[in-house]
Structure formats: structure tokens, C-alpha cells
Amino acid sequence: MELRGAKIKQQRNKRAIETGHNRTMVAGAVFAVLFMVLAARVVDLSLFNGHQEPRLVKVETSTEIETTRANILDRNGTLIATSLPTDSLFVDSKAFMATGEDATMTARKLASILPELSLNKAAEKLTSGRRFEYLVRNLTPEQKYQVNLLGIPGLHFQREERRTYPHGPLVAHVLGYTDVDGRGISGVEKSFDQQLLGPDGNLQLSIDVRVQSVVRAALMETIEEFKAIGGAGLVMDIETGELLALVSLPDFDPNDTSTVKGDAGFNRATKGVYEMGSIFKLLNTAMALDAGVVTLRDKFDATKPLKIGRFRINDFHGKKRVLTVPEVLVFSSNIGSAQIALEAGTDLQREYLGRFGLLNTASIEIPEVGAPLLPGNWRKANTMTISYGHGIAVSPLQLTSAIGAVANGGILRQPTLLKTNEADRLPGHRVISEQTSEVMRKLMRLVVLQGSGKNADSKFYRVGGKTGTADKQEGGRYNRRARISSFAGVFPMDNPKYAILAMVDEPVGIKRTFGYATAGWVAAPIAKKIVDRIGPMLGLQPSSGDEQLYQPGDPLFIKVKG
Template sequence: MLLFVFVALTACVRIGQLGLFEQTPERASLAEALLPSRGEITDRNGLPLARAFASYSLWFNPKALGEGGAPLVKTPEEVARALLGIFPDADYADLVARLKAGKPGYLRRRVLPEEANKVFALGEPALEFPREEQRFYPQGSLAAHVLGYVDEAGKGHVGMEQVLEPRLLDPAYRGTPTALSIDARAQGALEDELGRGMMETNAKGAAGLILDADSGEVIALASLPSFNPNRSDMAFNDLVFNRVSNQVYELGSTFKPITVASAIDAGVITDLSVRYPAVPFPVGKFTIHDSHNFGASLNVPEALIHSSNTVTAHVADLLGPVRLRATMMALGMNERPTIELPARGFPLWPHGGGEGGKGDWARLTTMTVSYGHGIAVTPLHLASAYAALVNGGIWRPATLYKVDPAHLPPGRRVFQASTSARLRQLLRMIVADGTGRKADAPGFRVGGKTGSAEKPGTGGYRKTSLIATFAAAFPMDKPRYVVIVMLDEPQGTTATSGQRTAAWNAAPIVGRLVPRIGPMLGVVPDAHHDVDISDLSPLVGSGDGE
């Protein structure tokens, strides 16, 4: 007995030595064979988002019954009808054509075991089930535009499946899951609330983003309508288009806080009690006007609370094209958004007033850009800009990789810390007292700005087609997250009291979303703390904006 134990121990030691010191090609090949064919992708908490798994395919082997004979026991039409009963989404005519052609080939990829059993029960030897490793997305369509998909040939497309392809296929790395910055819980909540908002307003599309205000990590990113990456026929499908990173929009009044911050930084605004004309503002042949009559004049806090185009235009006129343009460039508004995704939209950047569109912006261009018209960027651009507005003034690139809090990616200063502190006050006031009231979530100190912009069309802007956006951050006394919500062509419905603007449709989405994601992300409601706006409150009169 003792001799047996000794021999067994000696064998174990020898096996260990072989594993450590004698990694032969055969053993290396065996170790590689035990790895998944493609590495796993997880969310930031380790929840699997994409993994490889063994599955079946349905293969037609016309020679299964021998040479020269009929390939099928029954007629191609009968077999096709039987297969249609198992796979209702199959094309009957296509199945008949393939079965009649008598050529070997796939009839279907990614067949479930229960489906394979049903096909086997048909008693057709020519229908075979080769086992293959396929890509599987256990959360279904969750974060589809982040992940992308893998086609039948095993090639990644569109999202991080494409970006990470070399790593996911490398034997040195594919045994270790790759963690993204996404939080699947927050992602699900964002998709749910965006979907509800899109349905309630009959919008043609929606986009949303939750960004860590300090690190630039994308906590959630959603583009609707979405798709299910488990389907292998997504090539050239319009649903894979990403509205967050690849589509540019004129985002309207969400730009007004950026203009005000630039003016405060430049010393153009030093006294927030100063009043500016709020009446229609003629500039050449064009007249800038507001959606409501706010009286003869407004100060800057009132202009932001009520969303005044005219006052923002006056501020931009004083600021001038050089400084506003420099601020927009510092925020990356003149280049593709910075993120790992392969599809990133190029902004529609205003031409200068000089020959060939070069040089400084014209006076009118400077004014319209100040309130988000005449410039088109992605919602991702806006999220990164708002992070800089509220985090102390530092712009950082957005990322889909999980970031070590002790090693934040390098950024660049765009606004002074004191300017950022003032903007936190102003953005909080907009939600507490202005157009953003429906975004408020008790105890979460939400701040933000509405934006309702007419979509450009042939011959000018289309008054019946809006982009409705709400750009938010919370908690505003110490901002941790930026939230962007956008609806494409929302309609006035019963749910929005017949209104189409962001105050009535995008802002409520934020108001529902923040209480859901706050506790998930470590932000608990606190009714006893808020941003101190006591020095600004006396400056604000009554009124309402968009």
C-alpha cells in the first residue's frame, strides 16, 4: 500500500515537472485546444457579455445515402416543410432550392440541441449536425452596440468584438476574460428607460449614455432600435448603426452652458446680475428669437433657466469667435469622438468667415453655435464636454475599458476649477427651477440642460422634426456621472401633454433613470445635502422656457 502511494506521488511530481519544464509542442497544442476559440468579454463586475460555446449546425450531405441514389428519403418539398416547422424564420423556397441542387452545404448555423433532436427525428440521413464553436451573448441584446457581433465566419464586426479581435483570438490572452467599463445593471436600466421614452413619444430612434465624470469610463451606452447579436444575419442591417458615437446631430440648447462657461473663463462674464436684451435680435438678414417672451432682459442664470437664445447670442457676441471656437476645439468638437469603437462620426464643423471657409467664424455663426445650431456632433461628444463642465474643468477621452481609479487617463484642462464650480450651481438651478424640472430626482441633486433642435432638411430646418436632448450630471455637489438622453423626432403624445420638446420627453427619462442607477453605482439619495445656490437664487425671476 505504501509502495503504491509512493509511486503515485512520484508520478504526480513527474507530471508537475513535465508541465513546468517540458512544455512540448504536443502539450502546448493540447493546452491551446482547451482554450475557447475566442476570448470572453465581461462587464466591469465580471458578468459574461460574450463567450464561445459549442453548438450544432445543420449540414446537407447529399451523398449520405451513397453515390447515385436520391439524397433524401422524402421529397425536397416535404423535407423543407418539416424544417420550416422547426425553424419558422427559415425561407421555404430557399430550402427547397438548396435541397434540390444536390450540393453539400449549410442549411442553418447555430442550431439548438432541442432543434437538432427534432431534425434528427425526421429520419433523413443527409441532414447532419456538425458540432462547432459559436459566439454566444448570454444577455441577449444588452449592450449590443458596444459589443457588436461575430459573423458565421468567426469575424468580429462593428463594436468591441471588432476592436478586441486580435486579443480575443490570441492563445496568450483568450483564456482570460476582457472586462469592459460597462455596468450591465446600469446598461439594462438605460435601455429600459430609453425604450419607454421612445415608445411613449413615437420617436424614430433614441440614444443614451452614462459616463463616469472623472475617468471617462462609459458605464452604459445604448442606441435604439437595437439588435440581437446572437443572430448571424446582421450584416448590412441598419439596426447596427450606433446613434451615440456615429451619428451627428445639432444638439441645440445643451450648448448654452458651454458658451457661458467659456465666457466666464474669458472674463467676459464677471457679474451674473448683469442683464442682457431678451428681445428678438436681428443679425444681418437673420433674426434670433426665443421660443417664449421673457420680457425685455434677462441675466445669465435666468437665461439658462429659461433657455434664452437671444441672451446666449449676446454673450457669444461679446466672447467672440476666436475664444468660442477654441473652447469647442478643446472639447474635441472638431474631430471624431475619442473612444475605442470603430464607427465614429465626424462632426459638421462650421466653416470660417474667410476665403474658402477658413479663418474665424462669422459673427452670426458664432451666435448660432453658442446655442447649438450650425454645428453637429455626436451625443458622445456632448457627454465628454459635460464631464469637463462639472468635474473641475478637465476633459478626458471616453473609454470602454475598465480604468484603475488610481491611474486616470491623462486629460487636458478646458475650464478653470472655479468656472466648473459655478456651472454646477447653474446646471442645478436649471433642474430645480427651469426647463429641467422633470429631470429632478429627490435626493440625487441632478443638474442639466434641455436641448430641442429642429432637424435640417432640404431648403432649411424642418419645424415638425426635432432632436430632443437632455444632458445631465449627478450628484451636483460632487458629480460622479454624466447622463445624456436623446430622442430622434419625438411626437407630442398624451404621455407628454402633447409637447415635443426636451423638457417634456427627454428630461423625464433622466428623472426616472437616475433613481434606478444611483444606488447601483454607489450614489444613495440624500435629502439633506445639495449644491449651495444661495448667492444665485436672488437673481432669478419667474418665467419658463422650452
């Protein structure tokens, strides 16, 4: 019996051992499976999905982050706007509060690294209870590194892009800028916002940063010398309408949107409209010659002022004699121009100004465009004053395009900021005949050789054009101490290619100019500087050969003295 009992006990122990072994094997297998699942999850989190909260952020903003904004290039392929990867700092406030960290102390630590961070707002966001709150957008690599060193729980980085403008303020008013989320706010950034976000590739402009730099520097030098409040400068290809330069000063740095304030954000070249003064005499003369109202041999009495009601039209430096049509233009006679306009009449004047594109808002690929200011009731007096650029206000862009049409054979081209090829170009439309345009080129050259535009004359390229000085209106009256001084011209006159306009807003006379701040002293020299510097850049050969000198009896002869 004892032997049997021992045997039964031995069998029971054996079964218990087998049962325990089986249970151990099962438990081991379960733990092995759990370990494998845990290891796979760790690999998944660390290598593929990242930590939990950024995964949630990516879902919310995936479209914005995955889309890369296209580059903007100048006409030669120079990069003028691009997007760079950057990081933004955000907080999971629930994770932060779970640690018991002091929000105020944490905000101070962050502010020591991120000076743009508001202490109060940062403390509020750290304790808001939200899983995602931006603290600072677009950190520098050094700032990201310093924040990481703090080791604050709940802080994470979101991968984003930042729009960058390598040339700073150089092309500011053309490019515009974007907001912190990469949306276009002004300039071509706004006009082509969707295209820049799309798959169509880079946007190439007509602007030449070399020419843009020359125009900006020449304009800035003059503004500083004459203590002016601002100015504008343009260079346009008169055969295509492409703008190689469009400058408005003061300007701003699109990399720092805090600089877009007041005057700096206002585009004088396209948005501003001004009474441009005697430059309009080119259009007045072209109209009268083209319509057959006058000939070059016709004469007008400029010996005394013209009366308009209680006002009088005077010449600034009058010859006080009878003037031929060329002399009216070359000597910039208001009296003679007004009489030519009266010969043409109001209806014809309005028709030609419409042809030149001066009665409607200009078409250009940026939203900052100003509408011209026109007489409400176009009377005889308006016809007379408009002939010399008073009583009508247009943008420098509009006037540049119109002067280009006067000189290019009579075709008005729509100005554009996009680089074009021959197949894409709009045909333009004729505003004056080729014959009239040819005569006007000779007259424009005479203005520079013998008239108020002498300071625009270049030793290397023949320039033609016209000065314009106009008092600014303030409170419905003209302020003789505040004026617009401008020069509009074309070069080289033996084969016209480019139109130039330089405008200076409220220059102040200086000792060198004997106290004068008129266009001949202020704006004409800007054109000379620009022509001398950009001619070689654009591959233009210097003008050569003798110029035609007009003798007495020729209708283009100018009697300089007397």
C-alpha cells in the same frame, strides 16, 4: 515389390499431409495477421480518427474549430457574450449519389426539420459531386437528433461554435455581433476580434448591465409615449471616462442577425451626429467665464430679437428684459447666449469647442463613430447660432464627455468602454479652471431648480444640467415638426460623479404635456427616472442637508418672476 511400392506410397501421402498442414498453418497465420490489422483499423476509426470525411474537414478548418472565442463580461463580471458548442450539417455528395437516393425527396425531408434550408439549394448541394458542402450551420440539439433519425447516407456533422448573447438586445450596439464563422462584424466584437480569438482571456467592459437596463427601459418608455422614432442614452463616470451605459434605440438582437436592419443597426449614441440645441449654452457660458470675457454680474438685453441678415434670433419663452449671465443660462435665452458669444468672438469659441473635444471625431472602442458637422466658413452668424446649439452637429457621446468636463473640475476624460484601473487611465487634459467648473456646477443646479430642467430634479440626489430642443434640418431647412429633445446633466451635484445624457429623436407632443415635445417635457423626466433608479445601485448616499439659497445681491441670484 508390392511391399516396397506400398511403403513409397505411404511416404508420399505422409509428405502431402505434412505439406497441407504447413500450408494450412501459414494460411491461418496470414488470416490471423489480417484480422488483427482489420481489428486495429476498426478501433482506430471508431475511437480515434472518426469516419473519413470529417477527418478531411478537420484538416481544412482546424484553426477555426480549435480556437475558442473569449467571453465578454460587464464591469461586475456578468457574462454578456459567450460561445457555445454546436453542430453544422454537411453532405458528402459523392457518398450520397452513390446510394441512388432521390435528391429532391431528401431535400424535402431535411426541410421539414430545418425550415431555414432552401429546397433548390439543398438539392443542388446533394448532387454537386463535392466531398464537402454545408447544408445548415449551427443546428440545435433537437434538429441534429431529427436529422440523425432520417438515416440519410452522406450526411455528417461538423463540430463548431456559436456566439451567444444572454441579454439579447440589451447591450447590442456596444457588443455588435459576429458572422456565422465567428468573425466580429461590428461593436467591440469587431474592434477586439483578434484579442477575443487569442489566449489573453476574457474582455471586461465598463458597462454595468444593471445601469444599462435602467437607461434602456426609461428611454424606451418615453419613446413609446411620445411616438418618437428613436433615442440615445448614456451614463459616464466623469472621473474615469468609463461608460456605465450606452443605449441606442431602436436596437437589435445580436443572436438573430436578421434583426440588424435599417434604423435598428444605426448607433445614435456614437455614430449619429445632431444639433443638440440649448445644452450648448453650458459650454458657451463656461467658455466666457473661464476666459474672463464676462462675469456673473454682467447683463445682456434680451427685450427684443437679434437680427442676422434676413433671420432673427428669438427666445422660446422670453423674459423680454435685461438678463444677468446666470439668468441667460437658467432661462435658456438664445438672445443672451448669442450676445455672450459675440463678446468672446469666433476664434475663442472655436478654441474652446476644440478643447471640449467637439471639433474632431470621438475616440471610443467601437468602429461606429460619427464625425461632427461644422461650419465650412465660420462666420459671425455661425458664432451666434452655435452658442445655443444650432449650426454644429455632434454625437451624444461627445456632448456627454464635454458636460462631464464642465462639472468634474475642468478635466476632459476620454470616454471608454473598457473597465480600467488607476494605472491604465489616461490623465485627461484641462479645458477650464477648477474655479469655473465650481461656478458652472452651481449654475447647472440652478437650471434644474428654477429653469427648464425642473422635471429632472430628483427627491434623493441633487441633479444639475441643461435641456436642449433643436429642430432637425431636412433638405437644407429646419423642420419645426421634427426635433431633437435632450437633457445633459450630472449627479450628485454636492460631489459630482456621473454624467447623464438622454436624447429623444422626433417626439410628438401629447395631451399630458399640452402638446409640447420640448426637452423639459420629454428628456428631463428620463434623467430623473435614471438617477432615482441607479443611485442606490451605484452605492450613492442620498443627498442631505439644506441647499444654499441665493439672496438678492448675490451674483447667482435668479429673479424668477418679472
